[in-house]
Amino acid sequence: GQQVMQIPQYQHVQEGEDFTTYCNSSTTLSNIQWYKQRPGGHPVFLIQLVKSGEVKKQKRLTFQFGEAKKNSSLHITATQTTDVGTYFCAGGERGSTLGRLYFGRGTQLTVWP
Amino acid sequence: DAGVIQSPRHEVTEMGQEVTLRCKPISGHDYLFWYRQTMMRGLELLIYFNNNVPIDDSGMPEDRFSAKMPNASFSTLKIQPSEPRDSAVYFCASSFGGRAFFGQGTRLTVV
Numbered sequence: 001g002q003q004v005m006q007i008p009q010y011q012h013v014q015e016g017e018d019f020t021t022y023c024n025s026s027t028t029l030s031n032i033q034w035y036k037q038r039p040g041g042h043p044v045f046l047i048q049l050v051k052s053g054e055v056k057k058q059k060r061l062t063f064q065f066g067e068a069k070k071n072s073s074l075h076i077t078a079t080q081t082t083d084v085g086t087y088f089c090a091g092g093e094r095g096s097t098l099g100r101l102y103f104g105r106g107t108q109l110t111v112w113p
Numbered sequence: 114d115a116g117v118i119q120s121p122r123h124e125v126t127e128m129g130q131e132v133t134l135r136c137k138p139i140s141g142h143d144y145l146f147w148y149r150q151t152m153m154r155g156l157e158l159l160i161y162f163n164n165n166v167p168i169d170d171s172g173m174p175e176d177r178f179s180a181k182m183p184n185a186s187f188s189t190l191k192i193q194p195s196e197p198r199d200s201a202v203y204f205c206a207s208s209f210g211g212r213a214f215f216g217q218g219t220r221l222t223v224v
Binding site for chain 1: 144146148155156158161163168169204206211212213214215216217218
């Protein structure tokens with residue numbers, strides 16, 4: 001079955017350092033979504049990428065979708081303590097932009113002040 | 114819109130008891146998902162519905178788990194009998210067009 005692998009599982013950075021998490025799928029995806037879960041909270045949607053090679057930015061966050069639509073990355077420039085949380089990627093099934101999402105295990109980010 | 118509403122927020126129950134978790138999705142959403150989150154296994158999809166019809170329940174761990182969606186505005190996840198290993202945070206999420214909106218979750222503790 002479809003699997004979405006995400007690395008690293010944990011990342012500890014000093015405030016101001018950059019952070020990147022990577023997501024890889026065993027199969028071609030129709031879309032990739034990214035979510036953030038604060039400690040004690042619930043996953044909250046950040047962004048969706050649909051096109052091959054797509055790059056989107058949200059302030060200090062940069063999201064990329066690979067050319068083969070099998071991998072993605074989230075890069076945070078100059079982390080802040082407010083970036084603390086777990087970042088999940090979630091892939092949509094090929095041939096469908098709706099329906100179930102396959103979540104990665106997430107990357108738990110800790111930012112030291 | 115109040116978002117996806119789950120109840121209760123916390124549940125502590127004794128092993129062997131029946132537990133029912135409830136979810137009200139966002140109005141107009143046609144997909145509803147039940148997830149379980151633990152440190153060991155991460156976020157697991159248990160079951161999902163499309164237009165109130167169960168599409169895939171392959172993630173339901175065993176027959177002790179059951180889920181229903183009698184109408185577009187309500188779903189339940191039932192565990193009978195509950196066991197300590199069922200302790201987890203259970204999330205309900207709904208979607209329309211791909212993006213998922215999660216409820217705040219139910220933290221279940223089975224002692």
